[in-house]
Amino acid sequence: MQVNHIWRSKRRLAFASAAAVFVLILGACSGSSDQGSQASGDPYTGSLTYWFWGESDVPGSTAWMQAAVSRYEGLHPGIHIELVPQATQTLQGAFQTAAQAKTGPDIAMQWATLPVLTPVWRGQVAPLTGLIPESELSQWLNTQENTYQDKVWAMPLYLLGVPFVWNKELFEKAGLDSTHGPQTWDEFLADCAKLKAAGITPITVGDKEGAFGSWFQSVVGTQTLDSIEELQAVYAGKADFSDPKYSGYLTRLAELKDKGYLSSDVASVEATQAWQNFAQGKGAMTWATDGNVAAWVKQGLGSKFGVGKTPLVGTGKLAQYYDATQSISAFITSWSAEKAQAAAFLTWLHTPENLTSWYTTTGAFPADKRFDPSVVKDPVMAQLYKLDTLPNQLWAENYAPPQVDDQGLRTVAQALLAGSTSASDATSQIAGIIKAWQTQQPDDFKTYAKWAEG
Amino acid sequence: MGPAVHTTVDRTIVAPSPPVKGRRSRGDSWPYVFILPMVVCLGLVFAYPLITVIRNSFYSTSMGETTFSGLENYRSLFQDPVFMTSLFNSLKLLAVVPVVTVVAMTIALMLYEGTKGWRAYRLMVFVPYIIPATAIGISFSYLLQQNGILNITLRGLSLDFLALDWIGNSNIVLFSIGGVLVWTQLGFGVVVFTASLLSLPRELSEAAAIDGATRWQTNRLVVLPQVRGTVEFFLVLQAIQVIAWTFPYVYVLTHGGPGNASSVMDLYVWRYAFQYSSPGLSSAAAVVLLLISGVLIAIYTRLRAKQGER
Numbered sequence: 001m002q003v004n005h006i007w008r009s010k011r012r013l014a015f016a017s018a019a020a021v022f023v024l025i026l027g028a029c030s031g032s033s034d035q036g037s038q039a040s041g042d043p044y045t046g047s048l049t050y051w052f053w054g055e056s057d058v059p060g061s062t063a064w065m066q067a068a069v070s071r072y073e074g075l076h077p078g079i080h081i082e083l084v085p086q087a088t089q090t091l092q093g094a095f096q097t098a099a100q101a102k103t104g105p106d107i108a109m110q111w112a113t114l115p116v117l118t119p120v121w122r123g124q125v126a127p128l129t130g131l132i133p134e135s136e137l138s139q140w141l142n143t144q145e146n147t148y149q150d151k152v153w154a155m156p157l158y159l160l161g162v163p164f165v166w167n168k169e170l171f172e173k174a175g176l177d178s179t180h181g182p183q184t185w186d187e188f189l190a191d192c193a194k195l196k197a198a199g200i201t202p203i204t205v206g207d208k209e210g211a212f213g214s215w216f217q218s219v220v221g222t223q224t225l226d227s228i229e230e231l232q233a234v235y236a237g238k239a240d241f242s243d244p245k246y247s248g249y250l251t252r253l254a255e256l257k258d259k260g261y262l263s264s265d266v267a268s269v270e271a272t273q274a275w276q277n278f279a280q281g282k283g284a285m286t287w288a289t290d291g292n293v294a295a296w297v298k299q300g301l302g303s304k305f306g307v308g309k310t311p312l313v314g315t316g317k318l319a320q321y322y323d324a325t326q327s328i329s330a331f332i333t334s335w336s337a338e339k340a341q342a343a344a345f346l347t348w349l350h351t352p353e354n355l356t357s358w359y360t361t362t363g364a365f366p367a368d369k370r371f372d373p374s375v376v377k378d379p380v381m382a383q384l385y386k387l388d389t390l391p392n393q394l395w396a397e398n399y400a401p402p403q404v405d406d407q408g409l410r411t412v413a414q415a416l417l418a419g420s421t422s423a424s425d426a427t428s429q430i431a432g433i434i435k436a437w438q439t440q441q442p443d444d445f446k447t448y449a450k451w452a453e454g
Numbered sequence: 455m456g457p458a459v460h461t462t463v464d465r466t467i468v469a470p471s472p473p474v475k476g477r478r479s480r481g482d483s484w485p486y487v488f489i490l491p492m493v494v495c496l497g498l499v500f501a502y503p504l505i506t507v508i509r510n511s512f513y514s515t516s517m518g519e520t521t522f523s524g525l526e527n528y529r530s531l532f533q534d535p536v537f538m539t540s541l542f543n544s545l546k547l548l549a550v551v552p553v554v555t556v557v558a559m560t561i562a563l564m565l566y567e568g569t570k571g572w573r574a575y576r577l578m579v580f581v582p583y584i585i586p587a588t589a590i591g592i593s594f595s596y597l598l599q600q601n602g603i604l605n606i607t608l609r610g611l612s613l614d615f616l617a618l619d620w621i622g623n624s625n626i627v628l629f630s631i632g633g634v635l636v637w638t639q640l641g642f643g644v645v646v647f648t649a650s651l652l653s654l655p656r657e658l659s660e661a662a663a664i665d666g667a668t669r670w671q672t673n674r675l676v677v678l679p680q681v682r683g684t685v686e687f688f689l690v691l692q693a694i695q696v697i698a699w700t701f702p703y704v705y706v707l708t709h710g711g712p713g714n715a716s717s718v719m720d721l722y723v724w725r726y727a728f729q730y731s732s733p734g735l736s737s738a739a740a741v742v743l744l745l746i747s748g749v750l751i752a753i754y755t756r757l758r759a760k761q762g763e764r
Contacts, residue, residue: 089728089729090728090729092729092730092731093727093728093729093730093731094728096731097728097731100515100520207712208595208621208622208708208709208711208712209709210709210711210712264600264601264619265599265600265601265602265619265622266622267600267619267621267622267623267711267712268595268598268599268600268602268619268620268621268622269599269600402730403730406729406730407536411711411713411714412713414711414712414713415624415711415712415713415714415715416713417712418619418622418623418624418711418712418713418715419623419624420623420624420625420712420713420715421713440530443519
């Protein structure tokens with residue numbers, strides 16, 4: 001009888017355990033629809049999730065933002081912000097997954113213009129106009145990159161230029177004038193030839209991730225155009241990419257490759273490694289970001305390098321533009337229950353104290369008119385700030401449909417730099433990829449075409 | 455004949471309860487209750503995602519809306535040159551499998567013959583297998599660059615003609631990835647084959663030696679036929695590994711480049727799922743990958759069945 005009693009107790013215990021595990025599994029599967037505190041009218045009470053990206057552009061930006069979040073929470077104890085750094089490769093995909101499930105971030109980030117406007121067209125973004133006063137929005141720089149239907153949809157955090165940088169010591173070694181870089185494409189090629197003759201790698205770039213092809217289109221390819229609308233017409237199906245006006249930059253890229261002016265490991269090293277090589281004096285010229293130059297200045301290498309605009313290639317009006325962009329933009333998701341709280345935090349990031357702190361910590365220029373340029377002490381950085389705040393700015397990659405950018409502008413150019421395709425074949429391939437995008441994503445294409453018409 | 459022996463049964467032993475109809479059915483269902491949580495877990499972790507992927511392969515997503523599209527995703531797949539390149543690259547990488555098998559078996563036979571310090575050699579060969587794929591990818595990306603350690607060494611030895619752009623040249627990048635795969639998988643093969651060889655009875659090999667067979671003849675005609683089952687198992691396992699598990703190496707080493715020259719099936723699935731937000735297309739590619747793996751598993755099952763018949 002005692003054995004039966006023990007057996008019955010064990011049976012009950014086993015049954016209860018199995019049932020408990022089953023309930024736990026069901027509970028985990030049902031998930032939680034609780035997105036934090038209920039929406040409150042108080043902009044300083046609540047919980048926010050901020051998916052942040054910036055480290056690749058601006059080293060040190062994640063740490064700065066984490067510290068900024070801590071300061072904000074200290075100022076407003078009723079608010080809690082969870083900062084979630086994002087990876088470059090999955091930035092767009094991860095957001096789309098969250099958008100489909102309508103969960104995840106209250107504040108997200110995407111690269112400016114098309115990567116922001118595509119979620120806008122899909123109803124995944126709440127406009128900042130209306131949440132943030134116009135008097136505040138008007139202080140931000142480069143907001144035209146994310147303006148649609150007269151509304152600002154995303155906040156710029158910093159300005160990022162892509163300056164042409166040259167190594168003064170190597171220029172002098174090759175007998176070149178180191179006080180200014182080549183001004184025209186012919187001068188550029190002549191300098192490359194002299195550097196190569198002196199045993200110096202003329203241009204150090206890394207294209208293992210495939211970004212350089214897009215960059216080259218943005219800094220060289222657009223110089224034959226008078227307006228960005230001309231390039232938009234190509235993606236909207238109203239112009240042909242095969243026209244040398246649009247694809248001529250591929251010929252120039254092939255020329256640099258064929259003449260041996262690019263670093264021999266361009267296809268096997270990443271951009272960051274190539275910039276390290278450049279900083280170590282293994283190449284005479286490169287295209288870098290303001291963030292890279294700021295890091296070199298911090299290392300005491302500022303006097304070694306000269307910065308300026310890309311040599312003049314074309315005669316279009318865009319040849320006079322500089323290439324500063326806000327690069328990445330922060331926006332509030334349409335499903336966020338804490339829009340007022342998110343808007344308050346984004347506004348706070350643009351206080352003068354934060355603008356100065358951002359610059360002194362990261363070296364990247366805040367995208368705000370209220371930033372005090374007198375804190376920019378270094379002459380090289382001051383020169384970059386002057387370039388970044390010129391009236392006419394354009395980064396053409398922002399206007400390329402993401403699929404065309406990744407599969408076409410980047411990947412095909414990568415094959416060109418690896419020597420496995422020619423400029424003419426690359427042109428055909430990119431034209432084909434544009435057509436494929438138009439067919440595979442008809443809704444995105446229609447909306448793009450409508451947007452391109454203005 | 456001795457006197458009869460009488461034994462006394464201890465009547466204090468409790469006899470088992472007589473079986474009662476109701477109690478028997480409740481008792482029979484308990485095993486199912488106990489395994490229910492695990493079945494639920496398996497269902498959630500394995501069956502549900504599998505069914506979801508197959509279902510998603512018949513749907514397309516555009517502007518955030520998902521609609522049924524039938525076989526359209528599969529049609530797009532086979533018209534996509536990048537998919538075809540990825541598929542053929544994955545199939546080309548299968549050439550790694552016989553290489554790994556032959557080299558691993560050769561090393562295992564050498565260790566089996568009682569080389570001094572064979573345990574240490576086995577451990578050294580096995581180490582690459584346990585290093586995380588990401589670490590291997592990063593290390594080899596520095597090693598195999600145009601101006602990486604390998605080429606610097608080759609140039610130092612005046613072997614400049616061998617200093618190729620191992621991961622930046624579209625024509626040889628796949629060979630480089632294959633080489634990395636051989637390096638990482640070799641250890642596993644050596645351990646599996648060595649274990650199998652060590653389980654064999656020594657008498658047959660000794661008998662063959664006594665009969666005058668050379669070492670090569672003994673290995674070929676006596677030893678290898680006995681480990682045939684292990685070799686078949688290893689071949690199929692490695693084939694599945696190469697078809698479906700090269701993503702970490704390719705992603706870190708080359709990102710599928712240059713220009714998609716080293717793109718493989720699982721990288722293609724990842725790209726369309728997470729970079730291009732096209733779950734339908736990536737699910738269709740995953741189903742194709744599943745079918746290829748299924749064929750390999752079917753071949754293995756058939757081989758095992760045939761061996762069972764023997």
